[in-house]
Amino acid sequence: MPDFPELSVAELTHVLEDFTRMHIRLPAERRLSFTTLSVLHTLAGGGPKRLTDLAAGEQVTQSAITQMVTKLEREGLVERRPDPSDGRAVLVRVTAAGAAIVDGRRSERMARLADLAARLGPGERAAIAAALPALARMVELHEGAVPADPPSTAGGNDDEP
Amino acid sequence: MPDFPELSVAELTHVLEDFTRMHIRLPAERRLSFTTLSVLHTLAGGGPKRLTDLAAGEQVTQSAITQMVTKLEREGLVERRPDPSDGRAVLVRVTAAGAAIVDGRRSERMARLADLAARLGPGERAAIAAALPALARMVELHEGAVPADPPSTAGGNDDEP
């Protein structure tokens, strides 16, 4: 089983799973399905995307994405635009209203985490802060991006989603 | 905006959101829906639970849970048992086959995380390891302060593995 002298991967996995469950079950304010929220989040965070890319990312069929986007467009949460570089393709982007929903959910998560962090000691908070750059780099590695520099400063993208 | 001298809650939220998305969209080995997998995970991690508790946790209706459990029972992944402390209630528990599915998914997550961790420096891995206890404590704090409606019975099982 995979482990390192410094780090128990099993423990890391377990903690992350717990946070995952904690993050998923929050408000279902508007009547939006889980997949729908995930698409909005993807678009808000990564900019306009093609339907096929969304389908691959969400692991549903392209047909499901077409129908979902049609519905979201009717509700004013996303827009369809022709892709200038490919006449067959369509680019989907979030509207301000769609982004507001994503931001609202993030605010609730932040408020929750802040509440929990407030009940930790300063040393515990510092330990978490010290791990953030490394955790962020794991995410980057997963997405295929190449950050080049190891830790460096954690600052940078604070409006990314 | 919630923040601490030692820790940026915004950054923590962002990193955890990314891991959440990374964890959710994994294998779809057997034809099980996301909610179904989440229920299996809950049962495997927290022991037998009532249908109402499952419904509250997954944020779906009680009716949806009844139907899902019926289907899972037919497939041999969970079992229904009468609750000895309450004649109205039913306790649902995972079978070995159900637990195997959860374990399989966890193994895949661990393998993924191990692969990513292997590409970090030792210092980065150590930083993550140092933060695990504090992160685990946040999860515990969250689970301690959950429900608005207190449980009816004194003998309920509410412990964490």
Next chain:
DNA sequence: CAAAATATATCAGAAACTTAATTAAGCAAC
């Protein structure tokens, strides 16, 4: 330029979820 591949759309049917109504068991007070 024809043939193959790609990107989206459409439609019928299956799956998952919701609302509403039903049955059964506990709880409280008289």
Next chain:
DNA sequence: GTTGCTTAATTAAGTTTCTGATATATTTTG
């Protein structure tokens, strides 16, 4: 002990969301 209120689960019917198969338009390839 029985009357009435509440809670737990099921059932039934209807709605939303997804899949599978097929169609159409636009690259890309040979």
